[in-house]
Amino acid sequence: MTEPKIFINKLKEDIESSNEIVLKSLSGSIDRLQKAFPRYESFLMEFLQNADDEKSKKFSVHLKDDSLIISNDGNPFSERNIQSLCAVGDSDKLLDNYIGYLGVGFKSVFLISNYVKVSSYPYNFIFSKSVWEKNRFPWQVTPVWEEKFVDEIDNFKTKFQIQIKSASFIKQIQLELTANHINNRILLFLKNIETIAFIDDLSGTKREFTKSLIKETEYYKIWSITEGESIEKWLVIQDEYEVPEDVKKDQITIDWERSEVKVRELAAVFKLDDYSNIISVHKATAHIGVFSFIPIKEVESGLKFLIQADFITNLGRGDIDRDCLWNKWIAIKIFDLITNKCIQIFKTNDKWKCNFTNILYPFDPSTGHTLFIEKILNPLKTYLEKESVFLTEKNEFIKKEEVIWLDADLIDLLSDNDISHLFPNRKVLNRNCSTYLSEYQDKIYPKDYDPFDYDKFGKELFEYKASLNDSEWFNRFYAYLLRKYNKSYFHQYSQPNVKHDSFWNDLASTNKVFILTEDFSLSSPKNSYTNPDNLEIPPLIKKTLKVVNQNLLINPSFEAFKKYLTHTRFIHSNKTECFKKINHQLITNFLLENEALKLTEADWISKNEDEKIKFILVLIPLLNKIKFDDYNFLTLPSKSGTWLNPKGLFLSSEYDPETHHLEKIKDEGFLDLPVEFLSPVFITKSETINKSQLRKFFRNLGVDDREKEKNITERIAILKVLKYELDEGRIARELGGSEKPGYDIESTNGSIKRLIEVKGSRDSKPNIFLTSGEYTTLFNNSDKYYVYVVSEAIKSPIIHIVPGINLLEIDETNVTFDFNKWYPKKLN
Incomplete structure (x- = not known):
């Protein structure tokens, strides 16, 4: 050297x-x-x-x-x-x-x-x-x-x-x-x-x-990264891939001096929680990155985990080149790494096999680098939706279309035969799985805290179990309701006591049938009965009188459920009577109901007045069960003692003291038409039916007929105005039907004349409607034309005086032309 x-x-x-x-x-x-x-x-x-x-x-x-x-x-x-x-x-x-x-x-x-x-x-x-x-x-x-x-x-x-x-x-x-x-x-x-x-x-x-190596196997490594007090664990899965000849010969590969490279190592990296479960790397907490051999830092991939590979960058090293053959090959091999190695590792690990689909499924297959969208995200999405990647309760992997997702407690309630019957060709997703199927349509899961929001599934389940005479299963189901939806369950919500009471009150008043009866049919709690005295029930009403199955009554689970359903509340008490005890009077009433539902006109005519009243009282609670058109032959007693068609009667003040003052108005002399009022006998004869039910029933029969009420309203308004004019010192004259020239009353005081059109209404804020004749008269006599509006005519009549000239000053008016007047007789 x-x-x-x-x-x-x-x-x-x-x-x-x-x-x-x-x-x-x-x-x-x-x-x-x-x-x-x-x-x-x-x-x-x-x-x-x-x-x-x-x-x-x-x-x-x-x-x-x-x-x-x-x-x-x-x-x-x-x-x-x-x-x-x-x-x-x-x-x-x-x-x-x-x-x-x-x-x-x-x-x-x-x-x-x-x-x-x-x-x-x-x-x-x-x-x-x-x-x-x-x-x-x-x-x-x-x-x-x-x-x-x-x-x-x-x-x-x-x-x-x-x-x-x-x-x-x-x-x-x-x-x-x-x-x-x-x-x-x-x-x-x-x-x-x-x-x-x-x-x-x-x-x-x-x-x-x-970084420290925690675990190393033949297939993967687990690393920890420590920064300050923060410790993160990461699963790294790597593999090497041989570079194809066509990729080596590509000009960009040659330019970037990769033509002599024989193999490249790729890696997929998954974050682990404290319990070594794989979890998502979310955008909100960190960038999702792809590390290249040179400093492009991190490129958003659209995945929930990290990938690493020797990508070629574009000019400036700011981004991955999306078009070069080398990068396309690498992206394809990343998909291979995920599907052929990562997924196989996940499937053999007790922790990872439950939720890996949730981690692998892209955030949004349309976001991220275009190279990844085309070569990784979309293929991965398709793979997860078509391949056997979902773990069942039996530890098998199945495809998406084979999955049924049940609440864990329901899984324990259902046998294999139950599931096969209810969901043919389906298997239950493992209860520990967290998958991307959160919006999947075949997920049968309680909505919020309603255990009956199963649409067809809930009804079919109860009917199927009833058909098997499986009283033991129903007892387990009631125990499940009691165990799951107790007070502690509702602590996850705001106002837990209110939520608790609302849930159990709704359950008590529901029309959904889930109580097993003696004949192995189904009933709702409010329509179910117990027979502690073993009274004999006539065959005629056995099918309508739903008696709770004896195998339920002797089971402590059902007794506890029944007590909780009817009594346990913290704020809002239960107002629905459930599981009523059968007695002789109840049987008599059921027999009467049965007879009432089959009543004919001939039967009605043959009855005396007391029998008729008794039958009416039996029919009233059946308001939602009967068709009123089938009872158009019924008559009702008036206060005068006459039995009349319901359309000829009005409710007396006893039925509606707050809003119905017709009797009082008539007594005051403001109603000169013949009017009959319903006898209050149905109030005095019934202790269990409230006035609201009575009003609804009788109005459905035809009492308080609106057409008759309209005539009465107009008559009250006329008499009120005549009395008012007299009190004001004017001489008022009601015009006859043949002489009405666009108004109802002429009122004079010396030489001063008023032309009065009267409008009566039951409303407190009525609109004014004028006929063409009335409007023409108003237009030609605006200085002396008046409209007297009488609001709340059948309750507390109030007169509003509107000078005609004021009406002409209103810009926003509507004019209606009758169809028969404008439609041509013949089409050209």
């Missing part, structure tokens, strides 16, 4: 003695090469990768005042290393074994510095612009021997002392040293470096992160 100082001086002299034109061309080439780097800070990644190539274990970047010291403990510089450092586009590295290009990448440091000192014993030299007087001299590749070594060599074998040009570059470097720019997981993709330290004296901060 040549003596170090002599070797450096000889390199310097060789460059100095070059032709002037050659020197200028070389200088220009170096300038352009430097500017090709995408960011000024790119040189840090170059130094890091070159240190790894030289088998460094430690790497340090130390920012001090206006200088940056970069150190490593790898192999010291050799003569060949220095020659590469002083050349342009040359490297001493074998492509099969190295990822960095020292000669090319090192030049990027001169973007931020005009002075770099290199100390790698026994070599000590500088690259300095100030040494040379010529402006176009290639000082960046011309070493100058330096006698004094860099201070504080410590345990490092090679150091670079870099003087920074300006304060703006210092700020950029400070930013680059943060976790947002250089993530500690870069250690995963370095073969030799185990510790990286970033020290910033200017801000007083220090980052140091270290």
